[in-house]
Amino acid sequence: MRADIPMGIREETHSRSLPIGNVPWRPRGAAPPFRRRRGQFVRWAIGLISLLLFGLFVWPGGSGSSWLGSGSEDFQLETVRYYDLSNVQGTAKGWEREERILICVPLRDAEAHMPMFFGHLKNLTYPHHLIDLAFLVSDSKDNTLAVLEQELNAIQASTDPSMHFGEISIIEKDFGQKVNQDVESRHGFAAQASRRKLMAQARNWLLSAALRPYHSWVYWRDVDVETAPTTILEDLMRHNKDVIVPNVWRPLPDWLGGEQPYDLNSWAESETALALADTLDEDAVIVEGYAEYATWRPHLAYLRDPYGDPDMEMEIDGVGGVSILAKAKVFRYGVHFPAFSFEKHAETEAFGKMSRRMGFSVVGLPHYTIWHLYEPSIDDIKHMEKMEQDRIAREKEEKEKAMKEQKMKESFGDATGQWEKDKNEIQNLAMQENKAGEQQAVGQQQEAPAGGPANAAPKEEKKEGSQ
Amino acid sequence: MPRPLGPGRLRRTNPITIIVGVVLFFVIGYLLFSSSAPDFSAARKATAALHPLSPPTSPFRKSGAGGGKAGPPPVTRYNLNNVTITNDPVANRENVLILTPMARFYQEYWDNLLKLSYPHELITLGFILPKTKEGNAATIELQKQIAKVQKNALEKERFKSIIILRQDFDPPIPSQDESERHKMANQKARRAAMAKARNSLLFTTLGPDTSWVLWLDADIVETPPTLIQDLASHSKPLTVPNCFQKFYNPEKKAMDERPYDFNNWQDSPTAQELASKMGKDDILLEGYADMATYRALMAYMYEAGADIHTEVPLDGVGGTALLVKAEVHRDGAMFPAFPFYHLIETEGFAKMAKRLGWQATGLPNYKVYHYNE
Numbered sequence: 001m002r003a004d005i006p007m008g009i010r011e012e013t014h015s016r017s018l019p020i021g022n023v024p025w026r027p028r029g030a031a032p033p034f035r036r037r038r039g040q041f042v043r044w045a046i047g048l049i050s051l052l053l054f055g056l057f058v059w060p061g062g063s064g065s066s067w068l069g070s071g072s073e074d075f076q077l078e079t080v081r082y083y084d085l086s087n088v089q090g091t092a093k094g095w096e097r098e099e100r101i102l103i104c105v106p107l108r109d110a111e112a113h114m115p116m117f118f119g120h121l122k123n124l125t126y127p128h129h130l131i132d133l134a135f136l137v138s139d140s141k142d143n144t145l146a147v148l149e150q151e152l153n154a155i156q157a158s159t160d161p162s163m164h165f166g167e168i169s170i171i172e173k174d175f176g177q178k179v180n181q182d183v184e185s186r187h188g189f190a191a192q193a194s195r196r197k198l199m200a201q202a203r204n205w206l207l208s209a210a211l212r213p214y215h216s217w218v219y220w221r222d223v224d225v226e227t228a229p230t231t232i233l234e235d236l237m238r239h240n241k242d243v244i245v246p247n248v249w250r251p252l253p254d255w256l257g258g259e260q261p262y263d264l265n266s267w268a269e270s271e272t273a274l275a276l277a278d279t280l281d282e283d284a285v286i287v288e289g290y291a292e293y294a295t296w297r298p299h300l301a302y303l304r305d306p307y308g309d310p311d312m313e314m315e316i317d318g319v320g321g322v323s324i325l326a327k328a329k330v331f332r333y334g335v336h337f338p339a340f341s342f343e344k345h346a347e348t349e350a351f352g353k354m355s356r357r358m359g360f361s362v363v364g365l366p367h368y369t370i371w372h373l374y375e376p377s378i379d380d381i382k383h384m385e386k387m388e389q390d391r392i393a394r395e396k397e398e399k400e401k402a403m404k405e406q407k408m409k410e411s412f413g414d415a416t417g418q419w420e421k422d423k424n425e426i427q428n429l430a431m432q433e434n435k436a437g438e439q440q441a442v443g444q445q446q447e448a449p450a451g452g453p454a455n456a457a458p459k460e461e462k463k464e465g466s467q
Numbered sequence: 468m469p470r471p472l473g474p475g476r477l478r479r480t481n482p483i484t485i486i487v488g489v490v491l492f493f494v495i496g497y498l499l500f501s502s503s504a505p506d507f508s509a510a511r512k513a514t515a516a517l518h519p520l521s522p523p524t525s526p527f528r529k530s531g532a533g534g535g536k537a538g539p540p541p542v543t544r545y546n547l548n549n550v551t552i553t554n555d556p557v558a559n560r561e562n563v564l565i566l567t568p569m570a571r572f573y574q575e576y577w578d579n580l581l582k583l584s585y586p587h588e589l590i591t592l593g594f595i596l597p598k599t600k601e602g603n604a605a606t607i608e609l610q611k612q613i614a615k616v617q618k619n620a621l622e623k624e625r626f627k628s629i630i631i632l633r634q635d636f637d638p639p640i641p642s643q644d645e646s647e648r649h650k651m652a653n654q655k656a657r658r659a660a661m662a663k664a665r666n667s668l669l670f671t672t673l674g675p676d677t678s679w680v681l682w683l684d685a686d687i688v689e690t691p692p693t694l695i696q697d698l699a700s701h702s703k704p705l706t707v708p709n710c711f712q713k714f715y716n717p718e719k720k721a722m723d724e725r726p727y728d729f730n731n732w733q734d735s736p737t738a739q740e741l742a743s744k745m746g747k748d749d750i751l752l753e754g755y756a757d758m759a760t761y762r763a764l765m766a767y768m769y770e771a772g773a774d775i776h777t778e779v780p781l782d783g784v785g786g787t788a789l790l791v792k793a794e795v796h797r798d799g800a801m802f803p804a805f806p807f808y809h810l811i812e813t814e815g816f817a818k819m820a821k822r823l824g825w826q827a828t829g830l831p832n833y834k835v836y837h838y839n840e
Contacts, residue, residue, distance in 0.1 A: 164539035334666035
């Protein structure tokens with residue numbers, strides 16, 4: 001390269017110093033036009049080439065290949081990643097420090113709840129680009145997967161960039177679940193232990209496939225939450241606890257009281273329950289909300305005061321899984337949802353227990369409430385059917401009654417006229433009698449006590465007649 | 468002598484320009500070629516992630532090459548029903564994640580790793596290092612070696628992806644010295660920290676594609692090159708080779724071998740009785756004279772010349788070299804950083820795996836070697 005430049009210069013100077021021979025006269029020192037142009041061309045070319053080469057040395061890789069127009073097919077790979085986990089500890093104001101949060105949603109036959117869930121998701125006020133989403137679709141027989149993918153693609157294709165989320169993973173894994181998902185079998189006592197273990201397994205598969213070294217927070221959310229504040233992530237994060245859950249209630253029809261505590265898995269440990277746990281065998285699982293295990297634990301759900309301070313905290317030992325915010329380091333250090341009996345508990349309740357075992361803070365907010373969808377139980381449905389039947393029966397009865405009245409009116413309609421006629425006659429008769437009576441009364445005033453009853457009768461008659 | 472003028476002279480200088488042009492062409496061509504040389508084949512690119520926000524077990528496309536502003540990350544589907552775990556992982560193209568908690572960098576460890584015959588394009592490496600002076604030095608050395616392999620080595624020697632993590636907690640004891648490390652009083656805190664490091668590494672790197680996890684300590688300096696294939700051929704949930712150490716035996720005046728990892732054991736009634744008398748937070752330890760457990764140690768089950776594929780069931784495992792089916796970890800089996808049935812870290816892991824229905828298997832005659840300081 002370097003040798004080229006002096007060569008070019010030498011040539012130029014040489015040509016300029018050439019003696020002028022049989023060529024037409026030109027001003028001294030001026031080269032012929034074509035030679036002048038050639039010189040300029042050579043200088044330009046050399047300049048350009050050296051600039052290019054310089055450019056290649058300074059910006060290797062990317063700009064070099066794009067300059068050649070090698071297109072997007074020819075991209076480079078990055079195979080090494082470096083992360084400092086002390087940068088992802090999770091703080092009270094994660095959104096200001098650009099802390100990434102992973103939202104985990106386990107799904108099974110949840111197609112019906114999708115529109116409601118995505119409504120909540122889109123409305124979250126936490127910056128969407130800091131939210132990574134992970135869904136586990138397992139043993140689903142309905143169209144959950146297709147609807148999910150379609151909704152997510154629509155969000156990422158949105159023209160509003162503030163709607164776009166970060167990494168989105170849909171994970172499919174079937175566990176060969178034998179337990180039905182309908183409300184009755186889901187909440188039956190006998191099915192609880194194995195159901196909770198299977199749920200735990202699903203949660204662990206989801207988390208272990210989706211947690212990354214760049215996550216500061218993990219938020220677990222059930223798909224069937226009906227009402228929750230859009231600021232829920234920030235609201236829970238502000239408390240800066242390792243594990244935190246809100247209170248979960250559900251609305252009810254009026255005949256059932258209007259509302260009801262829903263998630264009974266968030267509780268503080270009691271002596272009774274600890275004593276009970278000691279009597280059970282290694283694989284037993286204590287489940288809350290069933291008469292079989294009277295634990296006398298204080299439940300977060302029952303401590304709700306609708307007018308209480310929503311920031312009030314309560315230390316708890318077991319947590320419910322409807323809506324859990326946890327620092328990612330809780331999961332990084334190994335806490336998970338035991339799919340075996342851990343301290344006589346499984347899944348989210350054992351997650352709370354294990355978190356406590358590892359010295360993490362586990363907190364519930366008794367007066368900060370989100371609302372779970374109300375799905376009537378079979379008893380409720382039966383009751384409602386009965387109510388409906390009663391209603392129909394009552395309506396029928398009323399209708400019949402009205403019909404009867406109508407009929408009565410119709411069949412006795414002529415009698416009314418007759419009755420009026422008779423009445424008038426009787427009235428007239430009574431009036432005449434009255435007149436006669438008055439005349440008699442004037443004459444027999446002294447005998448009044450004796451004539452009292454006789455006097456009273458026509459009066460009553462008159463009264464009747466006027467009615 | 469004056470040279471002729473006119474077109475003749477122009478013709479004579481033209482070849483020089485052409486030669487310059489040709490030379491430049493080759494120079495540019497060479498530069499372009501050499502800059503694209505460290506990149507990967509189409510087959511590897513096809514499996515790469517589209518966005519840096521992706522499972523770290525896969526490489527991702529460097530931004531800038533495509534030009535323009537990158538869009539939001541795509542919606543990605545992973546079907547874990549299709550992630551196979553078989554006794555022939557090479558034929559089934561199963562991804563292996565090799566995880567190493569590292570406090571010191573040993574060149575012998577790295578060299579041994581490079582010698583593994585399992586297809587490197589199916590291997591992801593994960594490291595976690597403490598943020599101490601020692602850890603920083605190890606990180607720098609590790610990065611130097613990684614750059615050498617991932618940028619300049621032949622493509623078949625380069626690994627699929629490499630993750631380096633720095634620990635978010637301080638090591639409980641300042642020194643990594645052999646004597647300090649093995650003091651009984653330090654064991655619980657040390658192994659709890661080790662458990663946290665292992666879990667941090669595992670649960671952030673496992674991702675959706677991994678079939679096998681090979682735990683390989685940073686001081687394992689010699690293994691058969693077919694280590695992964697050999698252990699996987701047993702198709703057991705947890706498979707542990709026997710960890711030995713080579714040393715100079717002054718009595719024999721020659722190199723000799725001795726058993727090293729005593730955490731691979733079968734439980735004994737004595738140990739269970741000891742445990743039943745312990746407080747909730749106490750742990751049983753192996754290899755200490757003042758706590759005789761009478762467990763059957765795999766370290767002493769080695770028989771010279773016997774079948775290397777002999778299997779024994781185990782109740783506790785060590786982590787020096789340990790092959791685990793990814794589904795065991797996915798089910799939640801982790802390294803307890805707290806006393807779990809009076810066990811901690813890798814031994815607690817074997818117990819937890821058992822509670823989840825996964826049994827550990829030891830290969831007493833299959834040897835790997837620990838560094839000797």
